[in-house]
Amino acid sequence: MPEKKRVAIIGCGRMGQHYAGAYDMFEDTEIVAIAEYNDARRKVVGERFGVTALYKDANELFKDIVPDLAAVILPGKYIKEAVIAAAEAGVKGVSSDKPIAATLHDADEMVNICEARGVIFHGGNLQRASHEIQETANRLRQGWYGKILGATLHAWGSSEISGGGCQELAVLRLLTSAEVTEVISWAGPQDVLESDSDEGLFVHALFRMSNGLECPVSAHSIGFGGLDIWTENTLIRCKGPKVEMFQGFDGDGKRTQVDPRFSDFPWPRFNYLGSSIRSLISAVDHGSEMAISGHDLRQSLEIAIAAKYSALWGSVPVKLPLADRSLTLYPHTYRWLGGDQSGNPQTVEEARSRSLQN
Ligand SMILES: NC(=O)c1ccc[n+]([C@@H]2O[C@H](COP(=O)([O-])OP(=O)(O)OC[C@H]3O[C@@H](n4cnc5c(N)ncnc54)[C@H](O)[C@@H]3O)[C@@H](O)[C@H]2O)c1
Known part of the structure; x- marks a missing residue:
């Protein structure tokens, strides 16, 4: 021991x-x-x-x-x-x-x-630490599913692009083995966009990535929120920490869901x-x-800040890394100050x- x-x-x-x-x-x-x-x-x-x-x-x-x-x-x-x-x-x-x-x-x-x-x-x-996400990332790197052809993000951040939205951004970077290099976004409502918080902010965007991918991002749910990545032979659907996979087509041309056969997770509790x-x-x-890592959390924050400011400045393309490190985006009050100071104490x-x- x-x-x-x-x-x-x-x-x-x-x-x-x-x-x-x-x-x-x-x-x-x-x-x-x-x-x-x-x-x-x-x-x-x-x-x-x-x-x-x-x-x-x-x-x-x-x-x-x-x-x-x-x-x-x-x-x-x-x-x-x-x-x-x-x-x-x-x-x-x-x-x-x-x-x-x-x-x-x-x-x-x-x-x-x-x-x-x-x-x-x-x-x-x-x-991003979920064993299903990690195993999928390893398999992608080893070429199990062929080349990545596209990626898209739905219901990004559920109206808090920094607080919650950093989750999907960390997974997107991992699964594509790429960094977001440019962000163009559209966001509202206007009063929230002009505030310094991400609370209630809905953002649509296009992320340009270092491997040439362009990832459309929607604030809306399409029945689920999360990340889709498609490769030469597989659609990989990440719903939070869970991963679904689709390979091949049925007689009607519809994708067929397959069991990804992830290994058993030793610490389910x-x-x-x-x-x-x-x-x-x-x-x-x-x-x-x-x-x-802490670096990954920083990269997520950087993309969220770029998305907020791109929209605020009139949907201008914003290049990453951001030169201005003082741009600010606060999460909602509970995350920033905790339960005791935001009226929701344990x-x-x-x-x-x-x-x-x-
Ligand atoms: N990863 C996730 O899924 C996830 C989920 C919920 C919360 N969080 C994050 O976890 C953090 C804490 O959230 P929570 O739900 O536990 O909040 P909480 O309010 O329940 O707990 C925060 C605790 O920190 C204490 N505290 C505050 N400032 C302190 C200081 N300087 N020194 C010592 N203690 C201090 C408070 O007294 C309180 O007990 C937040 O950053 C939140 O965004 C992450």
């Missing part, structure tokens, strides 16, 4: 408890400390996971303890400070979650400091958070590629009762 990785959870709200549950489940990780602003929640969650090293925030925690891994699961406004504190404290790996920031300048700072200090910067609980964390641990131990009872599941 390898030595256990010592983990600190920074932010123990709803999602932080989900992370804590996953780290608690793995035999080679142990939660050694928790940083959490909310006194009552900190106490209950500490009891729930048997952690006694409890701190108010990341800076206090790192003064006392330098864990191997720090999982930062904070509202967006507080992510940067905690990620940088973890990197400067000397952790081996630090994770963030979506959306990583409101400006590229802040995202760059986190990526650059982690890189300069040799700290693995992980992207967290993103659908925490779904893609489980595989995401395993990829972080493997990156720390072996330097392997992560299912989702009660102590909820935080405690979840313990039945752990």
